[in-house]
Amino acid sequence: MFSSRTQGGVVDRSLVRPRVEVNLSTFSYLFSELIQYCQARVSNIGELERRLDIVGFGVGVRLLELLSYRERSSRRDLKLLDALRFVHTTLWRYLFGRPAKDLEQSNNAEDEYMISDVDLFITKYISVPKEMGHLNCAAFVAGIVRGALDGAGFPSRVTAHNVAVPGQSQAKTTLLIKFDALVLQREQRLPSS
């Protein structure tokens, strides 16, 4: 099914190439169409976020592969914290041009972590109508993170939330990452280095 039909197919091309920039609006138009497309097929906000998450997942799995080869010389992380650091630093820098603002562990659950940031370009031109309250289109980014973690062998549930920051008018986006039980069990078996 995936055999290359043409000689010199896509896998023969080098992954190291000059970075090409493209107008942010182009992405925003496309993303807006994606949201409208999804919205026409769902009945509530949760489903809409799930659909955005699924599309993001496809991006995340591929980004993991691309970045592991390109920026980490084919190295893949085995430890949970390293995987999170990959998301927080490498993946984030690739997507947003800087590492995420915060990476923290939840106070009440040891399998929950949070990555927070403000001003994600994904949602730059999106204003959420009042009746759709807590919708955060960064669900797409949550999907990307979930895809990257899943591909690395860290299945998890990732959700995007708006969190008000005291003293600031703009809410920050927090991705809540809850790892599967098997990830933590494995983590305990791994020798700590």
Place this chain on the structure above:
Amino acid sequence: METINAEILTLTYGSIVRQLISDYEDVDEVNKQLEKMGYNIGQRLIDEYLARSKTTSCSDFKEVAERIAHVGFRMFLNTSARVAAWAPDGRSCSLILEDNPLTDFVELPEQLRGLSYSNILCGVIRGALEMVNIDAECSFVRDSLRGDDATELRLTFVAAAPEAYPYKDDD
């Protein structure tokens, strides 16, 4: 102008196409849906094009095609197209894409031969032209994803919609 890494656009577009394929399970429907999405984008994108490019209106269809190929593609995809193969009556031409950022990392499997992967571009052009009163048709004739040696869009002028000003006020 704010920009992002083009690969993010490429991967996002790919993921959307995959989602459409799994939703519709029919290649023709996917092609249609992509065109429709593009059409919606085109209708909005023309505003940004006019505001940013600071061009005056085109005098004929030849100029329209040139502007799409050189200004439009450059502005929104950071690539450019070559205008070629004009019909003798000057009503249709080909836009040949040297480099299509949407198809980076992409290979079509055999069973999706009929998929016009970048069909969204046809919709964008049609939608944008409609907003400046030009009815045009646009479709892919060659696609390097299908093994052709180049990617070629055929752009055909259909009609110029008459401008209907509301003259009532100052008759």
